[in-house]
Amino acid sequence: MLRSVVREWLSWVYPFVCELCGRGGLDGCHVCPDCRGSFVPVEPPFCAVCGEPAEGSFIPSGLCRRCAVALPSFEEARAVYVNTGSLRDLLLAFKYGGAVHLAGSFAQMMAEAVRGNPHWFGGKKRLIVPVPMHRGKQARRGYNQAQELAVLLGEELGWPYAGVLKRLPDTLPQASLSREQRLRHARKIYAADEKRMKRSPVRGRDVLLVDDVFTTGATADSCARLLLRSGAASVCVLTLARTHHAWRG
Known part of the structure; x- marks a missing residue:
């Protein structure tokens, strides 16, 4: 009830006009169809596990070179756009800019992708878990963007939500690290929130880990590893976007 009241208040503060072109009269969204049409979708062929768009021909297994060498902890990662x-x-x-009102529009896009691809994630209804943010950083920012997406995505799909992971204190910016360094570092900065795990256990549950952007997969792999150790039956990953080297810059 409280969340619906807050969303109604936000709709008055941020009327539904396109955030990019200013077009008004939109129905519960902050991106008009024309501007959304400029977004680059992640389309097949892509890696069957991590979702990395293919560069040339895939190996027969359907895996990218990285997943062919070492599979991540999650079963499947999908993103809607590049x-x-x-x-x-x-x-x-x-x-970073406080535009939390965009969460609803982004969650709608993610929900549309899930509904439009019923074969994703084994076709299962899943427990939605957000990638956590350190509580100090979240207090300064005022919100965790992954949590905002996860809660609203759960509402869109009718799937349950549980914030059962936590991020430990850390001062090293991940943007400065290589993929291999990120993988090692990420395993040190995330942990299961034991109190929340007791209230919302993941044991035996199929989990969908949610974040805004999939970059190297280090965060997703670390969080998936923790969820599996806590008894999750499987972990898949959904993000609105993913970084792809062919589109950088």
């Missing part, structure tokens, strides 16, 4: 252009600008505003 993190480039105007979408990247919106995500930066959402993540």
Whole structure:
């Protein structure tokens, strides 16, 4: 009830006009169809596990080179768009610029992708878990963008939600690390929140880990590993966007 009241209040503060072109009269969304049409979708062929778009021909297994060498802890990761252009600008505003009102629009896009691809994630209804943010950082920012997406995605799909992971104190910016360094580092900065695990156990549950952007997969792999250790039956990953080297810059 409280969340619906807050969303109604936000709709008055941020009327439904396109965040990119200013077009008004939108129905519960902050991106008009024309501007959304400029977003680059992640389309097949892509890696059957991590979702990395193919560069040339895939190996017979359908895996990218990284997953063919070492599979991540999660079963399947999917993203709706490539993190480039105007979408990247919106995500930066959402993540760092206080544009939390964009969460509803982004969650709608993610829910549409799930409904439009019923074969994703084994076709199972899943427990939605957000990638956590350190509580000090969240207090300064005022919100965790992954949590905002996860809660609203759960409402869109009618799937349960549980915030059962936590991030430990850390001062090393991951953006400065290589993929291999991120993998090692990420395993040190995330942990299961034991109190919340007792209230919302994941044991035996199929989990969908949610974040805004999939970059190297280090965060997703670390969080999936923790969820599996806590008894999750399986872990899949959904993000609005993913970084793809062919589109960087």
